[in-house]
Amino acid sequence: MTTASPTPVTAGGAVYTAVGHDRRRARINPWVVGGLAVYAIAGLIGIIALIVPSLSHLMTDQDLSATFKPPLTPGHPLGTDSLGRDLMWRILGGLGVSICVGLGVAVISIVLGLVLGVFGGFFGRAAAVGTALVVDVTWAFPAILLAIVFAGWLGPGLPAVILALALTGWASFAVIVRGEMLSLRERDFVSAARVLGVSRIRISLTHLLISLFPVTVVMSVFFVSTSIVAESGLSFLGLGAQPPMPSLGVILAEGRDYLSRSWWPVVFAGGALTVLVLLMNALADNLRDRFDPRNRSSR
Amino acid sequence: MRYVLQRFAYAVLVLVLASIVTFMSLRVTPGDVVASIVNPATTPPEVVEQLKERLGLNLPLWQQYWNYLTGMFGGDLGVSLVTKLPVTTLIANSALYTVVLALAAFVVAFGLGVPIGVVAALNKGGWFDRLSLALASFFLAIPNFVLALVAVLAFGLYLRWLPVSGSGSFKHLILPALILAAEPCALTVRVGRTAVLEQLTADYTRTLWARGVRQVRIHWIHVLRNSLSPIISLGSIQIRTLLGYTLIVEVIFRWPGLGTQLVNSILHRDYPVAQALALLLAAVVIISSAVTDVVYRWADPRVRLTGSEAA
Numbered sequence: 001m002t003t004a005s006p007t008p009v010t011a012g013g014a015v016y017t018a019v020g021h022d023r024r025r026a027r028i029n030p031w032v033v034g035g036l037a038v039y040a041i042a043g044l045i046g047i048i049a050l051i052v053p054s055l056s057h058l059m060t061d062q063d064l065s066a067t068f069k070p071p072l073t074p075g076h077p078l079g080t081d082s083l084g085r086d087l088m089w090r091i092l093g094g095l096g097v098s099i100c101v102g103l104g105v106a107v108i109s110i111v112l113g114l115v116l117g118v119f120g121g122f123f124g125r126a127a128a129v130g131t132a133l134v135v136d137v138t139w140a141f142p143a144i145l146l147a148i149v150f151a152g153w154l155g156p157g158l159p160a161v162i163l164a165l166a167l168t169g170w171a172s173f174a175v176i177v178r179g180e181m182l183s184l185r186e187r188d189f190v191s192a193a194r195v196l197g198v199s200r201i202r203i204s205l206t207h208l209l210i211s212l213f214p215v216t217v218v219m220s221v222f223f224v225s226t227s228i229v230a231e232s233g234l235s236f237l238g239l240g241a242q243p244p245m246p247s248l249g250v251i252l253a254e255g256r257d258y259l260s261r262s263w264w265p266v267v268f269a270g271g272a273l274t275v276l277v278l279l280m281n282a283l284a285d286n287l288r289d290r291f292d293p294r295n296r297s298s299r
Numbered sequence: 300m301r302y303v304l305q306r307f308a309y310a311v312l313v314l315v316l317a318s319i320v321t322f323m324s325l326r327v328t329p330g331d332v333v334a335s336i337v338n339p340a341t342t343p344p345e346v347v348e349q350l351k352e353r354l355g356l357n358l359p360l361w362q363q364y365w366n367y368l369t370g371m372f373g374g375d376l377g378v379s380l381v382t383k384l385p386v387t388t389l390i391a392n393s394a395l396y397t398v399v400l401a402l403a404a405f406v407v408a409f410g411l412g413v414p415i416g417v418v419a420a421l422n423k424g425g426w427f428d429r430l431s432l433a434l435a436s437f438f439l440a441i442p443n444f445v446l447a448l449v450a451v452l453a454f455g456l457y458l459r460w461l462p463v464s465g466s467g468s469f470k471h472l473i474l475p476a477l478i479l480a481a482e483p484c485a486l487t488v489r490v491g492r493t494a495v496l497e498q499l500t501a502d503y504t505r506t507l508w509a510r511g512v513r514q515v516r517i518h519w520i521h522v523l524r525n526s527l528s529p530i531i532s533l534g535s536i537q538i539r540t541l542l543g544y545t546l547i548v549e550v551i552f553r554w555p556g557l558g559t560q561l562v563n564s565i566l567h568r569d570y571p572v573a574q575a576l577a578l579l580l581a582a583v584v585i586i587s588s589a590v591t592d593v594v595y596r597w598a599d600p601r602v603r604l605t606g607s608e609a610a
Contacts, residue, residue, distance in 0.1 A: 133312070133313065133316070136309075136313045136585070136588075137313055137316045137317050137320060139539065139584070139588075140313060140314075140317045140581040140584050140585050141317070141321075141577065141580070141581050141584070150324075153324060229442045232442060232444075233442065233444055233547055236444050236547070237546075237547065237550065237562060238566065239565075239566075252444065252445065252448060255448070256448055256451075256551075259448070259451060259452055259456060260456055263452055266445075266448045266449070266452060267449070267452075270441075270442075270445035270448060270449060273442060273445055274437075274440055274441040274442070274445060275440075277440040277441070277442065278436065278437070278440035281436065281439060281440055282436075
C-alpha cells in the first residue's frame with residue numbers, strides 16, 4: 001500500500017501529481033499499516049475459529065473451577081472471565097465479528113450512498129429534493145436509536161446489526177457524493193465531454209465515478225471503523241451479538257457486571273477496540289492527505 | 300425571513316415523515332404487543348380480542364396512525380404497557396435529567412474545546428499543540444462506553460472519588476457529563492484549530508496587524524469570530540451524536556433520563572413509550588438542525604449568496 005502507483009491520483013477532477021511544488025505524496029504511516037495487519041490476522045484467526053466447529057469451543061468452553069483467573073495464568077495469557085472462558089480466544093472471536101460487521105456495513109452503505117448520491121446529484125431538481133428528504137428523515141434519528149428499532153424489528157443478532165447500520169450509514173455518504181457531483185458537474189472536463197457528445201449517463205458512470213474514487217476509499221475506512229464501534233455498542237446494550245457468541249461489546253457488558261472482581265475483560269476488550277479505531281482513523285487521515293494535499297497543512 | 304419560513308415548513312415535512320417511520324417500524328415488529336402484556340397461551344382468545352380492541356390494534360394501520368396523531372396534539376401519548384403510567388408523565392419525569400446531562404456535556408465540549416483549539420492553533424507545532432492533537436485523536440477513537448467503563452473502574456472502584464451510578468447530586472453528574480463531552484470536545488478542538496489556522500493566514504489578519512491592532516485582540520476577537528461558522532455547523536451535528544450517545548451513557552451510569560427509558564422500553568417492547576421517545580428525539584434533531592441552518596446563514600453572510608440550494 002505504501003508503494004507509489006504509477007497512475008496519477010485524481011480528486012475533484014485535478015491531477016495531483018502535477019500540483020505546485022509539492023510533488024511528494026503524503027505517506028501512509030507504516031506503523032498504521034503494520035498495526036492493522038496485526039488486527040487483520042487476529043480477526044482472521046477469530047473468524048476461522050468461529051466457523052470451524054472443532055475450534056469454536058475455545059471461545060465458549062466454560063471452566064467453573066478457573067473463573068476470574070488474572071492475565072498471565074498458564075494456558076490463559078489474558079486471563080479468564082466470570083465463567084472461566086479464555087479471554088484471549090474470546091477477544092480474537094470478537095475481533096472476527098467486528099471485521100465481518102465492519103466490512104458488511106461498509107460495502108452496503110457505499111453502494112447505497114453511491115447510487116442515491118449520483119441519482120440526487122445528476123438527475124435534476126426533483127431527484128435532488130427527494131434524496132435530500134430521505135437523507136433528512138434518516139438523519140432525524142440518532143444512529144443508535146434507528147439501529148435499536150431495527151434490532152427490535154428483525155430480532156437481535158448480527159444480520160440485524162449490519163442491516164441497521166448500513167441503512168443509517170449510507171446517508172452521510174450520499175450527501176458527500178451529491179456535493180462532489182454538484183461541484184464536478186460544473187468542471188471543464190465534464191463540459192468538454194458533453195460537447196464531445198458523450199451521454200449524461202456515460203459521463204456520470206465513467207468520468208464522475210472515477211473522480212469519486214478517493215472520497216469513496218476514505219469513507220469506506222470511516223464506515224468500517226464507525227460500524228465496528230456501533231456494533232460493540234449495540235452488543236453492549238444486548239441488542240447485537242447474542243451470548244455465547246463472542247463480541248467485544250458482549251465481553252465489555254459481561255465484564256462490566258464483574259468490574260469489582262476483574263478489570264481485565266474490560267481493559268483488554270476496550271483497549272483492543274480503542275487501538276483498532278485509532279489505527280482506522282489514522283489510516284483515514286493518511287489516505288485523505290494522500291489524495292488531497294490541500295488538507296495536509298491543517299491535518 | 301422567507302428562508303426561515305421555508306426552512307421550518309421543510310422541517311415540519313421531515314417531522315411528519317419521521318413520525319410515520321417510527322409508527323410503522325415499531326408497529327410491524329413481529330413481537331406481538333398483546334403478547335407482552337398477557338400470555339397468549341393461557342389467556343382465552345376473547346380476552347385477547349378485547350385487549351386488542353381497547354388498545355385500538357384491530358383498526359387499519361392508517362387509522363391507528365391518525366388516532367395516534369390526533370391524540371398527540373391533545374397531549375395524550377398513550378399509556379406505558381409496563382408501568383401503566385401515562386407516557387407524558389414518564390417523559391416529564393425523565394426529560395429534565397437528559398436535558399441537564401446533555402447541556403452539561405455541551406457546555407464542557409465547547410467551553411473547553413474552543414479555547415484549547417484556539418491556543419493549539421496559535422502555538423502550532425509547539426508542545427501544547429501536539430499534546431492536544433494527540434489527546435484529541437485518543438478521545439475520538441475511544442468509544443464512549445469503553446471510556447465510561449474505564450472511568451468507573453478508575454474513579455469509582457479504585458480511587459473512590461466519584462459515585463458511578465444514580466443521580467442524587469452534582470457529583471453524580473460529573474462522570475457522565477465528562478464522558479459524554481469527551482468526543483464532541485475532541486472534535487471541537489480539531490475543527491476549531493483548523494478554522495483558526497485558516498484565518499491566521501488570511502489577508503485581513505495581516506492588515507489588522509499592520510494597522511497596529513493588539514495581537515490578543517486580533518486573535519480572540521477577529522479571528523475567533525470568523526472561525527465560528529464551522530464550529531456552529533459542527534454544533535448541529537453534535538446534537539445528533541450527543542443524543543445518540545446519551546442513550547448508552549445514561550444506561551451505564553443508571554442515569555434516569557430519556558435514554559434509559561428508551562432502551563428499557565425497546566427491550567420490554569413497551570411501544571407507546573418507545574414511539575413517543577423516538578419521535579421526541581427525532582423532533583429535537585430536526586428542529587435543532589433547522590435552527591442551526593438559520594443561525595449559520597446569519598453568522599456567515601456568504602452562505603446567503605451561495606447557499607440558495609439549502610433545501
